[in-house]
Amino acid sequence: MVIHHLPAMALFAFLVSVVFATLSKETLREKVFYGIKCFALFMIIAVALGWIMYFFPRH
Amino acid sequence: MPGRILSFAFLLMTPATQKTQRTESSNTRKPADLGVQSVPKADHSRLIKICIAAWVLPGFGHYLLGRRVRALILFLAIVGMFVLGLLMHGTFFQIGSPSILERLGYLGELCAGILMPAATFFGYGGGRPFFISADYGTAYLVTAGMLNILSILDAYDIAVARKR
Numbered sequence: 499m500v501i502h503h504l505p506a507m508a509l510f511a512f513l514v515s516v517v518f519a520t521l522s523k524e525t526l527r528e529k530v531f532y533g534i535k536c537f538a539l540f541m542i543i544a545v546a547l548g549w550i551m552y553f554f555p556r557h
Numbered sequence: 558m559p560g561r562i563l564s565f566a567f568l569l570m571t572p573a574t575q576k577t578q579r580t581e582s583s584n585t586r587k588p589a590d591l592g593v594q595s596v597p598k599a600d601h602s603r604l605i606k607i608c609i610a611a612w613v614l615p616g617f618g619h620y621l622l623g624r625r626v627r628a629l630i631l632f633l634a635i636v637g638m639f640v641l642g643l644l645m646h647g648t649f650f651q652i653g654s655p656s657i658l659e660r661l662g663y664l665g666e667l668c669a670g671i672l673m674p675a676a677t678f679f680g681y682g683g684g685r686p687f688f689i690s691a692d693y694g695t696a697y698l699v700t701a702g703m704l705n706i707l708s709i710l711d712a713y714d715i716a717v718a719r720k721r
Contacts, residue, residue: 499641499644499645499646499690500690501645501690501693506645506690506693509641510638510693510697513637513638513641513704514638514700516630516634517631517635517704518707520627520630521708521711524721
């Protein structure tokens with residue numbers, strides 16, 4: 499299965515966020531909000547780190 | 558490289574890094590005060606069985622504890638992540654590798670329980686390292702094992718009544 503960077507990253511973040519939310523919180527509402535927060539932070543941090551590394555020399 | 562970014566973000570987001578409130582007397586509180594039940598010796602074998610079950614099949618420990626919905630979610634998420642890793646032709650590391658990182662990767666993949674031996678049994682050849690998505694696939698495989706570790710710890714906490 500060929501998958502590009504962004505979908506691979508989003509899928510990874512989604513699955514990890516689901517597990518974190520399931521294990522960390524008790525009520526359904528808390529789980530949903532925590533899962534959304536985890537997913538958003540994963541994506542934001544990954545994109546931010548990517549942009550920081552963009553300015554590093556490549557060779 | 559994106560796999561490494563995600564691994565770093567994964568470390569930042571683990572529940573262990575969340576701040577917890579501590580009181581002055583927390584260091585002197587006894588286990589009973591913390592709501593942790595002291596475990597009778599007879600229950601040790603039950604705990605071991607639950608932890609082994611949770612390791613062998615993701616979510617099975619929770620299923621044995623009666624937490625069916627949680628078991629189903631964990632099973633779908635962890636097995637789904639592992640299967641996606643296989644579809645992306647992720648690499649199965651070898652325990653005999655000279656690289657310590659590859660040996661750790663092998664242990665990580667083994668933490669997913671029966672999934673890696675089952676994939677090998679059904680003909681998965683260990684991945685295609687030069688396939689375009691192989692790096693992501695390997696990250697998925699190892700992370701599935703790591704998530705199963707969290708699942709085992711959660712099953713243990715529920716079994717000792719530390720969690721509801």
